[in-house]
Amino acid sequence: MEPEKEPIVRIRNLSKSYRRGSQVIPVLEDISFDIPDGEFLALMGPSGSGKSTLLNLLAGIDKADSGSIRVGGVEITTLDETALAGWRAVNVGFIFQFYNLIPVLTAFENVELPLLLTRLTRKERRTHVETALRVVGLADRMDHYPGQLSGGQQQRVAIARAVVTDPTILVADEPTGDLDRQSAGEILNLMDRLNRESGKTVVMVTHDPRAADKARSIRHLEKGVLTDADT
Amino acid sequence: MLILRLMWRNALRHRLRTFLTILGITIAILAFGLLRTVIGAWYAGVEASSASRLVTRNAISLIFPLPISYKDRIRQVDGVSIVSWGNWFGGYYIEQKNFFANFAVDMPSYLRLYPEFVLPPDQAAAAMRDRRACVVGRKLAERFGWKIGDTIVLKGTAFPGEWEFVLRGVYHGRDRSTDESQLFFHWDYLNETVKKLIPRRADQAGFYMIGVVNPSLAAEVATEIDRTFKNSLAETMTETEKAFTLGFIAMTEAIVIAIRLVSFVVIVIIMAVVANTMAMTARERIGEYAVMKTLGFGGPHIALLIFGESLVISMTGCAIGIVLTFPTAAAFADAMSQYFPIFNVEARTVWLDLAAALLVGTVAAIFPAWRAVRIGIAEGLRRIG
Ligand SMILES: Nc1ncnc2c1ncn2[C@@H]1O[C@H](COP(=O)(O)OP(=O)(O)O)[C@@H](O)[C@H]1O
Ligand SMILES: [Mg+2]
Numbered sequence: 001m002e003p004e005k006e007p008i009v010r011i012r013n014l015s016k017s018y019r020r021g022s023q024v025i026p027v028l029e030d031i032s033f034d035i036p037d038g039e040f041l042a043l044m045g046p047s048g049s050g051k052s053t054l055l056n057l058l059a060g061i062d063k064a065d066s067g068s069i070r071v072g073g074v075e076i077t078t079l080d081e082t083a084l085a086g087w088r089a090v091n092v093g094f095i096f097q098f099y100n101l102i103p104v105l106t107a108f109e110n111v112e113l114p115l116l117l118t119r120l121t122r123k124e125r126r127t128h129v130e131t132a133l134r135v136v137g138l139a140d141r142m143d144h145y146p147g148q149l150s151g152g153q154q155q156r157v158a159i160a161r162a163v164v165t166d167p168t169i170l171v172a173d174e175p176t177g178d179l180d181r182q183s184a185g186e187i188l189n190l191m192d193r194l195n196r197e198s199g200k201t202v203v204m205v206t207h208d209p210r211a212a213d214k215a216r217s218i219r220h221l222e223k224g225v226l227t228d229a230d231t
Numbered sequence: 232m233l234i235l236r237l238m239w240r241n242a243l244r245h246r247l248r249t250f251l252t253i254l255g256i257t258i259a260i261l262a263f264g265l266l267r268t269v270i271g272a273w274y275a276g277v278e279a280s281s282a283s284r285l286v287t288r289n290a291i292s293l294i295f296p297l298p299i300s301y302k303d304r305i306r307q308v309d310g311v312s313i314v315s316w317g318n319w320f321g322g323y324y325i326e327q328k329n330f331f332a333n334f335a336v337d338m339p340s341y342l343r344l345y346p347e348f349v350l351p352p353d354q355a356a357a358a359m360r361d362r363r364a365c366v367v368g369r370k371l372a373e374r375f376g377w378k379i380g381d382t383i384v385l386k387g388t389a390f391p392g393e394w395e396f397v398l399r400g401v402y403h404g405r406d407r408s409t410d411e412s413q414l415f416f417h418w419d420y421l422n423e424t425v426k427k428l429i430p431r432r433a434d435q436a437g438f439y440m441i442g443v444v445n446p447s448l449a450a451e452v453a454t455e456i457d458r459t460f461k462n463s464l465a466e467t468m469t470e471t472e473k474a475f476t477l478g479f480i481a482m483t484e485a486i487v488i489a490i491r492l493v494s495f496v497v498i499v500i501i502m503a504v505v506a507n508t509m510a511m512t513a514r515e516r517i518g519e520y521a522v523m524k525t526l527g528f529g530g531p532h533i534a535l536l537i538f539g540e541s542l543v544i545s546m547t548g549c550a551i552g553i554v555l556t557f558p559t560a561a562a563f564a565d566a567m568s569q570y571f572p573i574f575n576v577e578a579r580t581v582w583l584d585l586a587a588a589l590l591v592g593t594v595a596a597i598f599p600a601w602r603a604v605r606i607g608i609a610e611g612l613r614r615i616g
Contacts, residue, residue, distance in 0.1 A: 053609075061525050061608040082529055089527025096612070100522045104240035109233060114526040116233055161526075 006073070007034035008169060008201045009058055014067035016053055027053045029224045031067070040195040040202045042215035050224045051205040052173055058203065059092045059171045060084050072168045089117045093162030095172035099154040101146040107133065107157045108142040114165050132160035136190060152183025159190060163200070170194065172204040176211050188214045234532070238539040241516070249544060252508045256548025256591065257555065259501035260584050264556035265563060266494035267580040273480060273487055275573035279408040280472040283446030284344065285453050287439040288475075290466040296435035297465050299422075304459055305439060310452040313442035315340035317418055318435075322385030322394060324375060330569050331371055333385065333414040335421035338366070344442050347405040354379070354400035362420050365396035368411035369403045370568065377401075385414075390425060390432075412572040440472070498587045505595035509541050513599030520603045521611025530604035534596075537603060541596035542589070549588030553581055 016028040027050045035041055043051050056062035058069055060076050069076050072091060079087060101110045111132055115125045133139050136156040146154050155175060162170055172191065176184035192214050195202045204215060212218050220227045242249055271278075287305065289295035299316070306314050317336035323329050342348065342355060350358070350366060358364040365383060377383060381398045396416050404411045418436075426433040443452050453469040460467045470478075480487070513520075520533045556576055564574035 056609045056612075059525075061612075063607075085524065085527050085529045088525065092525075094525050096522070100518070100612075102237065102519055102522070104244060105233075105237060109236070112233060113523070117527050 006037075008037040008039070008072055009035035009203070010068075010070040011058065012068040014054075014057065014069065015065050016050075016057060016062075017065060027224050028057075031224075031226055033219065033226060035201065035203065038195070038199045038201055040192065040214070040216045041204065042212040042218045043203065043205045043221060044207055044212055044218055045221035047207070049221045051221050054221065055171050055173055055203060055205050059094055059169075060088050061094075086117075089114065089165065091168040093165065093167040093170045095155070095158055095162050095170065095175045097174040097177040099146070099151070099158045099178075101154055101157055101161075103146050106143050106145055107138060107149065107160075110146070110157055111160045111164050114161060118165065128164055129160075132164040133157070135163070135194075136160045150183070151179050152186055155179065155183070155187050156190065159187070159194075163194060167200075169201045169203060172202065174205055174207070176206065176208055184208070184211065234535065235539070238536055239543060241512075241536065242540045242543045245512070248508060248511075252505060252544055253548040253551070255504050256501055256545055256588065257552040259497050260549050260552025260588060261555050261559060262497050263494050263587060264552065264576065264580050264584055265560060266490050266497070267583060268556075268560050268563075268574060268576050269571070270487055270490055270494075271577050271580070272571035272574045273483070275408055275571070275575075276410070276476045277473055277480065279347070279406070279410060279573070280476045282471050282473045283443060283449055284472040285441040285443060285449060285456070285469050286472050286475040287441060287453075287456055287467050287469040288437070290457075290468040293438070295465070296432075296437050297439065297467065299434045299436050301436070301439065301460065301465075301467070305441060305456055308452060308455050308459060310444050310448055310455070311441055312444045313340055313344045315344045315440045315442075316436035316438065317341065317415070317440065318421060318437035319389060320385070320387065320416075320421065321389040322387045324383070324385055329375075331374075331412055331414060332410070332572075333416075335418040336415045337418045338364075338415070341415065341440070344440055347409045348402040349405050350400045350402045358399040361397055361399050362417060363395060363397050364399035365414055365416035366400035366402055367398060367414045368572075369401055370411040370572065371414060372398075372401045374412070374568065383414075390421065390429075392428070394424075407575055408573055410572045412568060441469075498591065502591045502594055505541065505545055505591050506598065508544070509537065509595045509599045512540065513537055513603050517603060517606060517611045517614045521606070521608045521614070524608045524611070533603050534600040537600040538593065538596040541599075542592035545588045545592030545595070549584055552588075553584050556580075556584070 011034070012032045014028055014031040015026070017024050017026040019025075031054065043054065045051050053062065057064050058071060060079070064077055067077070074087065076084065076087060102113065105113065108129055111129045112125055115128060120128065130139065130142070133142055136159050138153060138156055138160065141149060141153060146157070149157065170191070175191070176187055179187065188211055191202055191204065194200050204211065206212055287297070289297055296318070302314050302316055305311060315337050317334045320333045320335050322333055338358060342350065358366050367377060377398050379398055379401065383396045383398055385394045385396065387394055402411070422433055441456070443449050449471055453471070456469045457467050523533065560574060560576045564571065567574065
């Protein structure tokens with residue numbers, strides 16, 4: 001056994017509620033857990049249990065009410081909007097349920113988009129984009145627009161977009177939720193490969209047991225509380 | 232650059248909506264440009280008139296004449312270089328609707344005083360020799376197809392009867408603002424004829440036009456002239472030609488103000504239209520902007536996309552509008568030449584077009600951009616599914 005590494009994600013006493021008019025809806029209540037570096041974690045739970053909210057918080061696209069979130073040693077709850085955006089650009093690769101590609105950009109351009117925020121030259125960007133698209137097996141579809149690709153192919157472009165900047169963690173919100181069985185399998189294999197071959201930490205929200213099977217560990221969320229004890 | 236490409240493609244996403252918006256801007260810019268040009272045409276006379284020439288008229292009203300004997304006394308006033316005189320003739324050609332400006336003037340002094348009416352020397356000489364000669368502007372000659380040597384018959388209004396002239400000269404304007412649609416003929420011819428028909432109206436000038444030696448002393452010379460005729464039978468009122476022309480326009484000022492107001496209202500309306508388009512557009516793309524923010528793009532990037540798209544649309548409409556303004560104004564000028572002898576699209580109008588379109592594009596994007604920048608990412612992403 002290796003000596004114990006500092007966890008890549010460290011969450012402590014995290015709470016979040018939404019306000020709808022005068023009504024306060026608690027979504028996450030006092031959540032604490034760690035995600036070790038190189039983990040492939042599946043977050044499961046019924047609809048409305050707060051999975052997406054938790055994922056958004058640790059990806060730095062939503063604000064917690066209280067508690068601490070450290071990712072790669074950085075306390076992200078104290079970053080302001082601009083700093084957080086810069087942090088996301090470098091550290092987070094996000095994969096959405098509905099792919100969320102920009103429809104007027106080609107596969108190549110969609111993958112290039114996050115690289116515009118780096119200092120890479122045009123040529124370097126091209127190399128990175130081509131590599132990322134080769135990894136997801138779409139090197140021959142670079143000039144296709146999202147509308148000309150199947151759902152599975154679009155999700156693979158989205159994965160290429162998420163990994164092209166070589167982020168610290170990959171987060172995926174129901175990445176197979178909109179796909180047929182076969183495409184879903186391909187996407188899961190791809191994420192599994194990324195996790196094993198390049199050691200990327202993956203956090204995936206899903207309620208598909210088959211998807212969860214691919215993960216190395218599973219956490220259950222119910223009504224804003226983690227139901228399985230920390231190990 | 233990818234961001235610019237994205238901006239451009241976003242603008243072309245809803246072809247019909249973008250096309251209709253651009254069409255709206257084009258029409259607005261066209262209307263704006265034409266209205267400004269109408270205002271310019273209104274003031275063209277002022278533009279063309281000189282601050283170094285004086286006009287002397289009867290102090291009571293322009294419709295009362297002055298004795299011709301005044302010309303020698305005006306000449307003796309210090310600072311006066313040239314004295315010319317004339318009468319508004321007010322004749323028309325064949326039909327009353329064929330209206331244009333026509334005067335009886337003392338031609339030798341008149342041509343010296345108005346160097347902006349450029350007449351070939353041989354034509355000027357021929358006009359001086361012929362008692363019944365008339366000289367017309369290039370545009371007027373074109374309008375009625377008159378050639379040198381043609382006999383032109385005008386029906387008099389202020390001076391009744393049929394008046395025959397021989398076209399001896401066609402002048403062209405030295406400047407773009409010079410009126411090329413006037414007709415003038417020898418005052419002597421008018422006076423001799425009037426002497427025979429209506430003797431009591433003979434030997435009278437409608438107005439004097441005076442050149443001064445030193446334009447900066449024009450006001451003093453004017454005062455001096457009026458003092459000369461103080462307490463005489465016909466007192467005079469002398470002012471610069473510019474003030475004289477402005478006096479005419481003052482009577483129609485309300486119309487000019489109305490036109491100017493309408494030209495701005497047009498811009499405000501199109502601003503609302505473009506703002507509506509941009510609001511719709513940005514609302515549809517809230518999810519995409521949220522995705523871009525997730526990738527690490529900040530508020531300024533999103534604002535750039537929205538402002539850029541808005542400006543692409545408004546400047547495209549503006550460019551087409553400006554290009555169309557010129558042929559439209561030319562057609563308008565043709566149709567309206569009797570009311571607006573000078574109808575030129577000024578450079579300033581084009582600048583105003585550009586400024587207006589810039590303003591429209593910018594203002595239209597403010598609210599959508601503000602909203603898109605402000606909305607939280609998680610909130611924006613929820614709008615997608
Ligand atoms: N912006 C919001 N405003 C109000 N309520 C919200 C908002 N976002 C999420 N919620 C509520 O929070 C709860 C958890 O949502 P979410 O994290 O999306 O659940 P899950 O992803 O597990 O289905 C749900 O009851 C949802 O309605
Ligand atoms: Mg969810």
